[in-house]
Amino acid sequence: MNVLPQLNFRRRIHLLSWARRLSILGGVSAGLVLGWTGRFGWLVAGAILVMTLLGALVSWQASLRRQFIREAEFPGFLVGKLTAAFPQLQRRDTDLVLRGLRQFFMAHLRSGRKFVAMPSRIVDEAWHEYILHTRGYERWCKAAFGGMLHHTPAEVLGNDARRNDGLRRTWYWACKEESIDPRKPTRLPLLFALDAKFDVEGGFRYTPDCKAIDRAAGSDAYCGTSFSDSDSGSGDAGGFGGSESSSSDSGGGDSGGGDGGSGCGGGCGGGGD
Template sequence: MFPIFLAILAVGLALLGWRTLRKRRQLRFLQQYRLDAAYRKALWRDYPHLNDASLAQAEEALRQFFIMHWLAPRAQLQMPSRLADMLWHAFILDTRRYQQFCQQAFGHMFHHLPAQAASAGPSQSQAAAMQPSWNAAMHTRRYMVGALLGGIPLLFALDAAAAIDDGWLYPPQLLGQWASAFAAALGAGAAGSSADNSASASSDSGSHRGDSSAGDSADMVSSSTSADSEGGASSCSGSSCGGSSCGGGSSD
């Protein structure tokens, strides 16, 4: 019976190691992949005022969106940038190459969802639907150098920075709303983790030193967690909605 258990454990560990290695290879592939120059030319035909730097930013923004999908493959993420969306369209039209890219980057086809830009600004439901995209974009900071532009996720700042007439722009208050919600989620996660650790520490402390000592320890951990959460939320909110690229307008 014991050898069977060891065999099952070995298979499980091997499978876990294989999945970890595959994810690392996929990330490295996404970080190093370069789009064909023809896709940039398709953008330049529609927006002839764009220079090489703006076109390079558009490619980095699309890379950010791909890494967002790599991080959360089951999430229905909205595309926040018209310019990046048009570049994605140009890539998709090269069907064979796009299929090969998706297979190597994700292990499945990453299908395009129709973008629905609001002409007079995002509705409440559209703004709420975009929150997961903001959160995922913020999490890409670990994996790409140019993830932020003026403190805002590149995908959300790209159209304003490129100054395209039909770009999807976001008012500062909406950017602040997304940034605050993201910071609150991070704070809640940190607080939950600290609370679990506190409960475990309190239980151990109570069993060895008595209930009174355990209660004092829990109070100290709770106070420290609260202070850390407030500081983290403040700094994240401030950095995420600052910068001159916060424009007013519409979203998808």
């Protein structure tokens, strides 16, 4: 499949943004005229038409943003930065890491731009390097999300349900991206598997199912099913941090952090305007 140039993506997304604004402006102007002249039947019909048009434009723009995140090229310097930071990576390995970054970005978009937490140290490295090139990163975020995806401190899966929301959202949407049942996973989505795959020092390791862990042997690894544990205390969307509801954003701020090793969490989080 041919990949459209980034500029083409951006122009189309930008044009749709303006089309939405003009539709609202035109609808309001027409409504005022029709209301002033007493044509209330036409006013109702016009309002329905405008709402239908706006819904179509919003859906079209969201689809285009998803396509942009999946297909638009990342800057070439990220490959060199990753291999410098992680010498064990081959060229094809960096492609996987950047695919994991796309998965993280997709989680932010598909959650309605709510806070999402980064579960991978190696993907976090790629994200940090991109952020340092502020203008290019800002342009990319504008096309992908309509605004900046800001960096916030680490999140870990702990006792505070609201603090867990960011990581649960990431898990949910990363699973959805790979057609994995987030409640009964048989494998890990890429974003949650990369640190272990590349044996990242201080990285975060996960396993799909807690039943595979012998806790009596002293394992402190967390598992995918922990993200939807009914006893986790998360009060919305069946334990997935608002991923399937319109609950309020969990926000950012400092958390318990993570210093490496096995577990759910670590890295950084982003989002929450």
